[in-house]
Amino acid sequence: MDSISRRRFLAAMPAAIASCFVTAANAATHFPGTWSPSYSVDVERLRSLGLGPMADWLRASMTDELRIAFPANIAPKRLIVRLTSLTLSSYAGRGSRGGHGSGGGGDTDYLEGEALIIGARGEIISRYPQLLALPSSSGGAWYQPDSERARIANLARSYVYWLSRNIPRS
Numbered sequence: 047m048d049s050i051s052r053r054r055f056l057a058a059m060p061a062a063i064a065s066c067f068v069t070a071a072n073a074a075t076h077f078p079g080t081w082s083p084s085y086s087v088d089v090e091r092l093r094s095l096g097l098g099p100m101a102d103w104l105r106a107s108m109t110d111e112l113r114i115a116f117p118a119n120i121a122p123k124r125l126i127v128r129l130t131s132l133t134l135s136s137y138a139g140r141g142s143r144g145g146h147g148s149g150g151g152g153d154t155d156y157l158e159g160e161a162l163i164i165g166a167r168g169e170i171i172s173r174y175p176q177l178l179a180l181p182s183s184s185g186g187a188w189y190q191p192d193s194e195r196a197r198i199a200n201l202a203r204s205y206v207y208w209l210s211r212n213i214p215r216s
Contacts, residue, residue, distance in 0.1 A: 085113065086127070087104075092104070097132055103199075104132065107198060107203070108129075108202040108206060111205075111206035111207075116213075127161050127205075127209070128160055130158050132158075153181060153182045153183070155180050157205050158176070159176060160175040162174075176209065185198070185200040
């Protein structure tokens with residue numbers, strides 16, 4: 047498998063795996079007596095850094111991904127994801143691998159934050175800090191009109207995918 051095919055495969059994995067959770071999420075809503083977990087995505091730090099619209103896109107996208115990855119029957123009672131850093135590189139379609147480009151990671155997008163599981167009395171039960179790095183190209187072609195939104199949605203999807211692997215199921 048060449049490096050481009052491998053990157054495409056790895057970029058598509060989180061979406062494919064997350065789609066498996068949709069059936070479980072839909073099934074959970076049909077059982078009587080199920081409770082609805084509380085999801086919250088805190089982007090205030092990103093707003094304070096001047097990322098207003100991007101922070102809002104990220105919050106909306108991540109909230110949707112949390113509902114898919116943590117359906118009511120397996121989600122913690124209260125889950126807060128606090129995002130502290132978002133970096134979208136100025137990707138322009140060329141890679142920095144194989145001796146081409148700067149080689150300094152200039153084509154990588156980053157998302158950093160932590161997930162908090164909150165107890166019944168408002169106490170933090172556990173923390174799950176996380177830093178995600180993805181190739182800027184993983185959100186699609188840079189020349190597409192909504193490329194930034196696609197990159198942000200891909201970051202949210204991948205971030206939640208890794209959270210779902212790290213947070214124990216209840």
